[in-house]
Amino acid sequence: MFEIKIDDAKYWKNCIDSIANVVDEGVFEIAKEGITLKAIDPSGISMICFNIPNKAFSKYELDKPVSIGLDISNFIKILSTSRQNEQVIMKSSSNKFNIEFVGEHSSRRYKLPIIEVKNNDIKEPKIPDPESIVEVKADTLKEILKDANSLSSYVGFKTTKNSFMVVAKSDIGELEEEHLDNAEFIKKLDVSKPTSVSFNIDYLQRIISASPQGSVIALLMRVEDPIKINYMIGDAEVRYYLAPYIEN
Numbered sequence: 001m002f003e004i005k006i007d008d009a010k011y012w013k014n015c016i017d018s019i020a021n022v023v024d025e026g027v028f029e030i031a032k033e034g035i036t037l038k039a040i041d042p043s044g045i046s047m048i049c050f051n052i053p054n055k056a057f058s059k060y061e062l063d064k065p066v067s068i069g070l071d072i073s074n075f076i077k078i079l080s081t082s083r084q085n086e087q088v089i090m091k092s093s094s095n096k097f098n099i100e101f102v103g104e105h106s107s108r109r110y111k112l113p114i115i116e117v118k119n120n121d122i123k124e125p126k127i128p129d130p131e132s133i134v135e136v137k138a139d140t141l142k143e144i145l146k147d148a149n150s151l152s153s154y155v156g157f158k159t160t161k162n163s164f165m166v167v168a169k170s171d172i173g174e175l176e177e178e179h180l181d182n183a184e185f186i187k188k189l190d191v192s193k194p195t196s197v198s199f200n201i202d203y204l205q206r207i208i209s210a211s212p213q214g215s216v217i218a219l220l221m222r223v224e225d226p227i228k229i230n231y232m233i234g235d236a237e238v239r240y241y242l243a244p245y246i247e248n
Helices: 009-020 072-079 138-149 201-208
Strands: 002-006 025-030 034-040 046-053 059-062 066-071 087-093 096-102 107-113 132-137 154-160 163-169 174-180 186-191 196-200 216-221 227-233 236-242
Touching: 002 009, 009 046, 009 072, 009 087, 009 227, 009 236, 025 072, 066 072, 066 107, 072 107, 132 138, 132 154, 138 154, 138 163, 138 174, 138 201, 138 216, 154 186, 154 201, 154 216, 163 186, 196 201, 201 227, 201 236
Parallel strands: none
Antiparallel strands: 002 059, 002 087, 025 034, 025 066, 034 046, 046 236, 087 096, 096 107, 132 186, 132 216, 154 163, 154 196, 163 174, 216 227, 227 236
């Protein structure tokens, strides 16, 4: 049994958005230290590792560690009903996951079935040290990917010792946008070896869409390896892995 409360229901919805944008179901591991989830999307192209510490919650009572399998798409539908200044309380009972929204003068309760999720023993991939680490402003990266998506389904990231470039091309045309390491967009540029990698834009956009306004996204890249993408949502950390696009 457990009872967990978070004072800002909309914040919790934003956290779960980071999961729902990638996978439809997953297992929340609720332990003394906090809540984690690791899941691979149905295509096998991307993976999410979500972690939020117990300090993010105003109430965190747990008898013993527990695994809760949920349909994430249904979970996010319920969280989308959250209203301003509402708290959210989560409990488990009789193989149900109980969600209660509490406002100043009202409350409402939902129940979701706890489901069995296949392949829930997922390991985070071990990737060699990145050749390029780029930390960028999330808002600007979203704009750049939107521009690239107008031309192509795939986007290339290229680094040199002092620049980060985004490229996209198709029969429609080509985009090449370069930012030097002293640009406002770039918060960190650490390149041990110039890197050129390509990825599916749709997956990238879904991965970064939950990043808060004003946040910073870290891109850890290595040729022919999945890209690792990190950002914070308040106290919650999300890490994604996305397989590269290999041209035939």
